[in-house]
Amino acid sequence: MSTIKQFQVTFDCADPERVARFWCEVLGYVAPAPPEGFATWDAYNLSLPAERRNAGFVCSDPSGVGPRMYFQRVPEGKVAKNRVHLDVRVGTGLVGAERLATLEAECTRLVALGAIRQYVLLADEENESCITMQDIEGNEFCLD
Template identity: 85%
Template sequence: MPTIRKFQVTFDCADPVRVARFWCEVLGYVAPPPPEGFASWADYEDSLPAEKRGAWFACSDPSGEGPRLYFQRVPEGKVVKNRVHLDVRVGTGLVGEERLATLEAESERLVALGATRVRVLLADEENESCIVMQDVEGNEFCLD
């Protein structure tokens, strides 16, 4: 059986470009170059029928290490808690007050980008502290 080494994470959303740009800022990801024959993504979008404009967008880790993120427009809004979420690993290796201060600083940066802070989960006997957040369309993620 072959080993799968690459995967893509897909987000259903109302505004794929807005959500993708948010995640580019969070993770340091980049948008791919526009399709061949187009000087920009705007030029490409202008070539599409109105109902297909803004239907999807993608971004990727410039180092090639992380998964590609794909954002697709869907007609329904988010109704319940995500079954899958991203953990943004900004506090790896840190503990106690140092970890919490790092998470707090990143939380402030992401709130300025349009994220919403939901709650802080303080360290216990099993887990270190993390902060539960929502992206610009309400998708949950954790600062871990």
């Protein structure tokens, strides 16, 4: 018999704190307080050797239900489509024009945060509409 395991979603990126804060805004997640003895994350980062500054950042669901998200700096840029992506579920239970209007409203909010709208997939016989987007570093995700 298997047991349920917790998991974390990890993003490779160029600027961990920037990408983490974007996803905090998208999902309603929160960033942790700076380490003890530091008033801000900037102050903490300045205390580190240059190669360790902004090497990683975390955000989490304040209710504790959703997975922890970890953002780690990597030297290479994104070069291909993600093999795994997040579906941000803003239209659950909605259909037709009501669903599309909800997706469009959220898309507008996220574009203002720096996301890029790619395209709309309209409902067909099997699937409801969704909007494919990219975060501020080009990682694909869907508004579903």
